[in-house]
Amino acid sequence: MSEIITTDVLVIGAGLAGERAAISAAAEGNEVLILSLVPPRRSHSCAAQGGMQAALGNCAKGEGDSEELHWLDTVKGSDWGCDQEVARIFADNAPIAMREMAHFGVPWTRVKGGPADYFIKGKKVTLEEPREKEGLIMHRDFGGVSRWRTCYTADGTGHTVLYTMDNMVVQLGIKVHDRMEAISLIHDGTRCLGAVVRCLRTGVLKSYLAKATVIASGGFGRVYKYSTNAIINQGTGQSIALDTGIVPLGNMEAVQFHPTGIVPTDILVTEGCRGDGGLLLDVDEYRFMPDYEPDKQELASRDVVSRRMTEHIAKGKGVPSPDGEHLWLDLRHLGEQHLRTKLREVYDICMYFLGVNPIKELVPVRPTQHYSMGGIRVNKDGHAYGLEGLWSVGESACWDMHGMNRLGGNSLAETVVAGKFCGQRMGQWASQQPLALDTKMAADAVVVQQNRINALLGDGLGKANENVDALHDAMRETLQAKVGIFRKGGELEEAVDTLRDLYQRAQNLKLRSSTKGANPEVALALRLPGMIKLGLCVAKGALLRTESRGGHSREDYPERNDKEWLKRTLARWPEGAAEPDISYEPVGLLESPPGQRGYGGATNISMEQSVAKYNDNVKQEWIKQGWHETATPLGAELKEMVEYASTKES
Amino acid sequence: MARQLTFRIFRYDPADPDSKPGFVDYPLEETPRLNLFVALHRIREQQAPDLQFDFVCRAGVCGSCGMMINGRPTLGCRTLTAELPTTITLAPMPSFKLIGDLSVDTGTWFRGMNERVESWIHTQKEFDPTAEEERMDNETAEKIYELDRCIECGCCVAGCGTANIREDFLGATALNRIGRFMLDPRDERDSEDWFELVSTDEGVFGCMGLMGCDDVCPKELPLLEVFAYMRRRMTQVATGQAKPDAGTSQPVIS
Ligand SMILES: Cc1cc2nc3c(=O)[nH]c(=O)nc-3n(C[C@H](O)[C@H](O)[C@H](O)COP(=O)(O)OP(=O)(O)OC[C@H]3O[C@@H](n4cnc5c(N)ncnc54)[C@H](O)[C@@H]3O)c2cc1C
Ligand code: SF4
Numbered sequence: 061m062s063e064i065i066t067t068d069v070l071v072i073g074a075g076l077a078g079e080r081a082a083i084s085a086a087a088e089g090n091e092v093l094i095l096s097l098v099p100p101r102r103s104h105s106c107a108a109q110g111g112m113q114a115a116l117g118n119c120a121k122g123e124g125d126s127e128e129l130h131w132l133d134t135v136k137g138s139d140w141g142c143d144q145e146v147a148r149i150f151a152d153n154a155p156i157a158m159r160e161m162a163h164f165g166v167p168w169t170r171v172k173g174g175p176a177d178y179f180i181k182g183k184k185v186t187l188e189e190p191r192e193k194e195g196l197i198m199h200r201d202f203g204g205v206s207r208w209r210t211c212y213t214a215d216g217t218g219h220t221v222l223y224t225m226d227n228m229v230v231q232l233g234i235k236v237h238d239r240m241e242a243i244s245l246i247h248d249g250t251r252c253l254g255a256v257v258r259c260l261r262t263g264v265l266k267s268y269l270a271k272a273t274v275i276a277s278g279g280f281g282r283v284y285k286y287s288t289n290a291i292i293n294q295g296t297g298q299s300i301a302l303d304t305g306i307v308p309l310g311n312m313e314a315v316q317f318h319p320t321g322i323v324p325t326d327i328l329v330t331e332g333c334r335g336d337g338g339l340l341l342d343v344d345e346y347r348f349m350p351d352y353e354p355d356k357q358e359l360a361s362r363d364v365v366s367r368r369m370t371e372h373i374a375k376g377k378g379v380p381s382p383d384g385e386h387l388w389l390d391l392r393h394l395g396e397q398h399l400r401t402k403l404r405e406v407y408d409i410c411m412y413f414l415g416v417n418p419i420k421e422l423v424p425v426r427p428t429q430h431y432s433m434g435g436i437r438v439n440k441d442g443h444a445y446g447l448e449g450l451w452s453v454g455e456s457a458c459w460d461m462h463g464m465n466r467l468g469g470n471s472l473a474e475t476v477v478a479g480k481f482c483g484q485r486m487g488q489w490a491s492q493q494p495l496a497l498d499t500k501m502a503a504d505a506v507v508v509q510q511n512r513i514n515a516l517l518g519d520g521l522g523k524a525n526e527n528v529d530a531l532h533d534a535m536r537e538t539l540q541a542k543v544g545i546f547r548k549g550g551e552l553e554e555a556v557d558t559l560r561d562l563y564q565r566a567q568n569l570k571l572r573s574s575t576k577g578a579n580p581e582v583a584l585a586l587r588l589p590g591m592i593k594l595g596l597c598v599a600k601g602a603l604l605r606t607e608s609r610g611g612h613s614r615e616d617y618p619e620r621n622d623k624e625w626l627k628r629t630l631a632r633w634p635e636g637a638a639e640p641d642i643s644y645e646p647v648g649l650l651e652s653p654p655g656q657r658g659y660g661g662a663t664n665i666s667m668e669q670s671v672a673k674y675n676d677n678v679k680q681e682w683i684k685q686g687w688h689e690t691a692t693p694l695g696a697e698l699k700e701m702v703e704y705a706s707t708k709e710s
Numbered sequence: 711m712a713r714q715l716t717f718r719i720f721r722y723d724p725a726d727p728d729s730k731p732g733f734v735d736y737p738l739e740e741t742p743r744l745n746l747f748v749a750l751h752r753i754r755e756q757q758a759p760d761l762q763f764d765f766v767c768r769a770g771v772c773g774s775c776g777m778m779i780n781g782r783p784t785l786g787c788r789t790l791t792a793e794l795p796t797t798i799t800l801a802p803m804p805s806f807k808l809i810g811d812l813s814v815d816t817g818t819w820f821r822g823m824n825e826r827v828e829s830w831i832h833t834q835k836e837f838d839p840t841a842e843e844e845r846m847d848n849e850t851a852e853k854i855y856e857l858d859r860c861i862e863c864g865c866c867v868a869g870c871g872t873a874n875i876r877e878d879f880l881g882a883t884a885l886n887r888i889g890r891f892m893l894d895p896r897d898e899r900d901s902e903d904w905f906e907l908v909s910t911d912e913g914v915f916g917c918m919g920l921m922g923c924d925d926v927c928p929k930e931l932p933l934l935e936v937f938a939y940m941r942r943r944m945t946q947v948a949t950g951q952a953k954p955d956a957g958t959s960q961p962v963i964s
């Protein structure tokens with residue numbers, strides 16, 4: 061029989077969200093074990109450059125900032141598609157989480173009092189930084205915000221925060237099993253008991269049994285052909301949740317395209333480039349954004365800037381190149397000193413991967429798939445709908461502070477806030493549960509997966525004839541071409557048809573290799589059907605959502621429709637089905653009724669129902685979908701968590 | 711005319727009793743701006759589906775893809791074939807346990823390193839969620855960040871003569887890490903604590919100072935200056951010149 065490993069809490073994912081949740085769960089007295097595809101510090105969180113949002117209001121342009129303003133910017137950014145209550149938990153706790161990271165050791169860039177030069181809206185200005193704030197955490201500007209509130213360490217924010225977090229994990233002696241991939245969840249239809257895991261060193265399967273299983277596996281950007289995401293961001297965490305047939309994925313059609321992926325290679329250069337004064341230019345080296353967005357200019361929210369860029373290219377203003385049309389990012393005026401310190405990673409990336417020196421030359425950029433707003437649908441504690449004992453935090457979750465578009469800097473901040481607070485709720489929950497040691501169920505689950513592998517390696521299916529790489533490419537191309545920045549009905553239908561067909565063909569994979577151990581072809585073959593399923597959730601959700609909201613933009617339905625679409629899409633995949641079942645739930649309690657974003661220039665169809673009426677239905681609709689009652693009742697004052705945290709952790 | 715490249719790649723699967731270590735040649739046509747990330751994926755897709763190698767960020771920031779490229783340890787994703795001759799020899803980095811082909815176990819090694827140098831802030835202070843963050847002047851923050859930029863790629867270890875023959879030698883990355891915490895005013899370890907950590911043969915005095923590490927570090931960490939600073943401070947402690955906690959927040963790079 062295969063090996064069984066037991067622990068109180070099993071965390072799948074060693075990025076920022078998973079590690080922060082692990083630390084909280086350990087603080088509640090649980091034994092915690094973390095799994096990761098790669099050594100923790102190589103998780104994608106390390107690649108984040110720009111920074112993380114928290115309303116500390118320490119610098120001149122941050123003056124008067126508050127959690128309230130941060131919350132409102134987040135709700136607007138989401139195009140009113142988010143759960144506003146969760147956005148509050150987030151905004152209220154982000155300052156505490158950032159300060160805590162300072163305490164743990166992050167070398168945040170700090171405020172230097174006195175005059176300082178900046179580029180704002182294309183002009184050089186000198187501001188007086190407050191001397192009384194000298195030495196506190198500094199902020200930079202980002203898109204879609206009313207104050208400067210992005211906390212950063214030069215342009216290595218994700219790196220320094222992840223290294224600091226993993227230092228904590230090492231200090232606490234939390235075990236990490238790296239090069240281990242969770243390939244299915246063990247559950248009995250109501251309760252999650254752990255996961256079947258494949259060792260990427262040896263190819264051997266094991267089962268891990270736990271009271272609480274937490275999926276913190278990051279985004280699934282690699283279902284697209286061009287993505288800024290790390291190549292391991294293939295969405296296995298989301299797909300094993302979907303495979304249960306019970307747990308829904310929320311708002312999968314909400315995909316973010318970042319304005320500045322470099323061409324070619326699609327590596328991201330941070331929004332901090334524009335936050336620090338970088339400009340977008342077209343083929344004539346003309347600065348076009350102020351024509352479209354007179355107020356926010358280059359710093360409207362990402363969905364808006366990416367659409368404006370695409371529109372401008374469609375008008376014939378793109379720069380032709382062998383790798384397709386692009387636009388220019390101009391950083392030259394920021395100067396050598398700034399580019400070699402505060403934007404040093406950007407400088408290195410341009411030099412090494414493009415051979416372009418941003419001090420003197422323009423950087424070729426275009427909108428590129430970047431972030432998954434959608435994910436495993438959880439309640440505000442992070443507990444997954446429908447399956448007790450399964451939790452999710454970070455980019456893999458749809459906790460839903462981002463709705464249909466997330467603001468830059470809000471994701472990294474989400475990982476530490478959700479990790480900290482959901483981790484605590486989960487840790488408390490787990491500490492009250494008995495460990496259900498159902499070794500029979502574990503063994504059966506392993507057998508199912510072993511049979512899949514045996515079949516792939518040729519011990520069975522004679523009729524198999526499909527090539528893994530070919531299907532993988534076809535899937536990515538379909539999503540890229542037909543479920544991109546601007547979407548239309550016909551193309552979305554084609555995408556759904558193609559993906560449905562690819563999913564069927566992916567049942568007949570024929571490998572070219574036969575190595576039994578850590579064979580990378582087996583790894584991809586095991587992931588591929590799940591990736592196609594995620595792609596189908598994206599495409600079908602996008603087809604059915606006949607409106608434009610945030611990152612989801614329909615050419616045939618250009619209005620945001622609050623009358624019919626103030627909803628979250630839920631996708632479930634019943635066993636044996638050929639495509640997902642789609643249903644809907646209200647976005648959450650409305651504290652701020654849907655209004656104008658002040659950028660993006662779209663028109664809206666207003667709500668007909670009263671806000672009070674809408675709010676009345678939220679709870680019962682959610683319960684129907686499998687929502688778990690939370691420890692703090694829905695709608696209670698959430699600052700309470702802050703107070704709780706201070707009594708518990710100090 | 712595009713160049714015809716030959717990739718001479720080390721192949722070995724330690725898990726397979728039939729596998730024998732050796733180099734295998736794979737031809738590949740060069741395309742514009744080809745880097746080793748793209749090249750190795752092409753080889754895997756077209757010629758060797760079970761070829762093992764590690765890339766994650768493919769952007770030179772995650773430290774996954776350290777390998778010996780024509781004998782020199784460096785990041786594969788950031789290496790353009792245009793900078794190399796037509797025959798490109800790829801081997802796994804020495805000093806780390808081989809997983810298979812070009813893939814080595816840096817994860818276990820670095821976790822061990824982090825445990826040994828106790829790579830975390832040692833402090834008695836408790837976090838107070840109601841208080842403002844402790845202040846730090848920006849110059850100090852920048853100096854810490856400069857050393858915090860190590861991506862644990864292992865190139866310095868693979869390029870170090872001492873580390874290759876002595877398993878217990880901490881290597882440049884560890885010494886740099888210690889330097890990072892020595893600089894950090896939040897860390898309460900004093901000179902004596904540091905002395906214990908680095909003044910043995912496994913630490914800074916075991917290092918022969920040939921600076922193989924400094925040459926290969928892809929992040930251009932100022933390893934030379936870090937070592938010089940640590941030697942100075944440790945010599946002061948050894949000769950009894952150090953004040954108890956002298957200079958925990960002294961700059962490394964002057
Ligand atoms: C280039 C880039 C720059 C960014 N910059 C910013 C920024 O400046 N500010 C901001 O707010 N956001 C930024 N983001 C977004 C942000 O970085 C991510 O959303 C965030 O880091 C995700 O963290 P995470 O912990 O959820 O997941 P990740 O850091 O992606 O970690 C996922 C973990 O799960 C593991 N894993 C996955 N699947 C499995 C499995 N099946 N079994 C076991 N382990 C598994 C992986 O090994 C990894 O450890 C950026 C994103 C990109 C792509
Ligand atoms: S100076 Fe030489 S001996 Fe010392 S760590 Fe660097 S490579 Fe190794």
Ligand code: SF4
Nearest residue numbers: 860861863864866927
């Ligand atoms: S010091 Fe440089 S070479 Fe060594 S592990 Fe760190 S980044 Fe890599």
Ligand code: FES
Nearest residue numbers: 766768772773787
């Ligand atoms: S793949 Fe991340 S550094 Fe090369």
